[in-house]
Structure formats: structure tokens, C-alpha cells
Amino acid sequence: xxxxxxxxxxxxxxxxxxxxxxxxARMADICGMDQAxxxxxxxxxxxxxxxxxxxxxxxxxTKTFSVIFRIREKEFEVVIDDSxxxxxxxxxxxxxxxxxxxxxxGVHFIKRVFDSFAFDKRKRTGNRLRLIKRLDxxxxxxxxx
Amino acid sequence: xxxxxxxxxxxxxLAISGEVDMDTSPELxxxxxxxxxxxxxxxxxxxxxxxxxxxSGIATFVEGLKGMMVYGGKLKFVAIPEKIGEIFSFAKLDxxxxxxxxxxxxLHR
Numbered sequence: 607x608x609x610x611x612x613x614x615x616x617x618x619x620x621x622x623x624x625x626x627x628x629x630x631a632r633m634a635d636i637c638g639m640d641q642a643x644x645x646x647x648x649x650x651x652x653x654x655x656x657x658x659x660x661x662x663x664x665x666x667x668t669k670t671f672s673v674i675f676r677i678r679e680k681e682f683e684v685v686i687d688d689s690x691x692x693x694x695x696x697x698x699x700x701x702x703x704x705x706x707x708x709x710x711x712g713v714h715f716i717k718r719v720f721d722s723f724a725f726d727k728r729k730r731t732g733n734r735l736r737l738i739k740r741l742d743x744x745x746x747x748x749x750x751x
Numbered sequence: 752x753x754x755x756x757x758x759x760x761x762x763x764x765l766a767i768s769g770e771v772d773m774d775t776s777p778e779l780x781x782x783x784x785x786x787x788x789x790x791x792x793x794x795x796x797x798x799x800x801x802x803x804x805x806x807s808g809i810a811t812f813v814e815g816l817k818g819m820m821v822y823g824g825k826l827k828f829v830a831i832p833e834k835i836g837e838i839f840s841f842a843k844l845d846x847x848x849x850x851x852x853x854x855x856x857x858l859h860r
Contacts, residue, residue: 614845620774627803652805656773711806712843718841 653712660691768800771808
């Protein structure tokens with residue numbers, strides 16, 4: 607299992623977010639995460655992909671983006687690649703949770719479950735968001751039986 | 752996501768089932784704006800069959816709540832499943848929205 611990679615490319619239409627969510631949940635489950643964590647990871651990846659559609663593509667549903675899942679010995683990595691203009695980081699800062707207004711929650715959902723959240727500056731065109739979650743590998747036995 | 756609108760004791764109930772996400776929340780928003788346009792005094796949202804909500808779904812409800820507050824309307828949430836409630840709680844919205852265990856509770860408090 608360690609080193610396994612699963613990748614998917616989907617159109618930038620919100621109707622395909624459910625596909626990403628289903629794959630994300632399965633991958634998190636394979637990593638041995640408990641159900642609450644699986645749910646948090648699923649929401650976080652969904653939010654990151656929603657941001658691609660909303661911010662990178664400005665709602666253009668004719669593009670595509672890719673999501674690559676990697677299971678490593680001690681971490682679960684999700685890389686999201688798009689071909690939009692470079693992300694405006696101010697869009698991804700999130701609002702103060704005490705400031706009750708629509709929007710600005712997605713980044714909080716990402717940061718609460720992933721240990722690392724960063725754009726790969728080496729990517730010349732488009733954006734590459736890399737999310738990393740450290741794994742507690744004590745729970746994976748049931749997947750290997 | 753499916754939305755069914757019914758009435759209970761003369762009050763509108765909007766029952767949602769399935770996933771509320773960036774794809775489906777615009778339909779939810781349309782319904783909420785119709786209730787706001789009609790100045791509905793009390794709208795109950797039945798979450799019993801909601802399996803997922805993301806930030807766009809939450810944003811839609813925040814917008815709906817603010818729209819109803821303008822004219823003194825009330826938006827009450829009913830029967831929120833635990834994993835959906837956890838999301839509201841993390842976002843500190845469980846203290847902004849009125850949340851009840853059942854429609855009966857929401858109508859009598």
C-alpha cells in the first residue's frame with residue numbers, strides 16, 4: 607500500500623465534486639483513519655477543489671483539474687493541480703470564525719485536518735496545492751487482513 | 752439534494768435530503784430567497800436526511816438567516832445529524848442558528 611498513487615482528472619463543474627469526495631473518503635479509509643477523520647478529510651479536499659472552480663477558474667466549468675492521492679509510510683498526500691491563474695492567497699486566508707458572514711470557512715476546514723497546506727511555487731503555470739496529513743499507522747491492520 | 756416543502760401547524764418546513772454542496776446550494780438559495788421575499792415569519796429547516804454539507808451550503812444558510820433577520824423573521828434548524836452538527840459547531844455557527852431536536856420542539860419554544 608505504501609507508495610500507492612491514485613489520480614483523477616475531472617471537469618471543473620461542481621457536479622463532479624461528489625466524485626472527488628467519494629474517492630477521498632475511500633483513500634482516507636484505506637489509510638486507516640477513523641470515520642470522523644475521514645469525514646474531515648473529505649470535506650477539506652472538497653473545499654480545496656471548490657476553491658479551484660471558484661477562484662482559479664472563476665466559475666468556468668469547461669476546464670479540468672487533477673487530484674492525486676499518495677499514500678506514504680507516514681503521510682497521506684493530496685495534490686490538486688489546475689491550469690488557472692496564480693492563486694490570490696488573500697482569497698485563501700479564511701475569515702475570523704467569530705466574524706459571522708457567508709464565506710471564508712473553507713480554509714479553516716482544510717487546516718484543521720491537514721498538517722501542511724501549501725502551494726508548490728515551482729509550478730510555472732497554474733496552481734499546485736499540496737495537502738499533507740501525517741498518519742498514525744496503528745489502525746491499518748484491518749485493511750491488510 | 753432534494754428539497755420538499757411542507758407545512759406544520761401553519762409554518763413552512765423545508766426538508767432537505769442528500770448532499771448540500773457547491774453544486775446543489777444554488778437551488779437551496781433560490782428557495783430561501785423566495786421565503787425571504789414573501790417575508791415568511793418562521794421557516795423550519797429539517798436536516799434529518801442531510802448527509803453532507805460544505806462551506807457553500809453553510810454560507811447559503813448564513814445569507815438566509817441574515818435576510819430573514821432584516822424583517823424579524825426566524826430561521827430554525829431541526830434534527831441536525833451529529834456529523835453535520837459537528838461542522839456547524841467547528842464553524843461556531845451552533846450559537847448563531849437556533850437548533851432544535853424536533854419540529855415540535857422548534858414550534859413550542
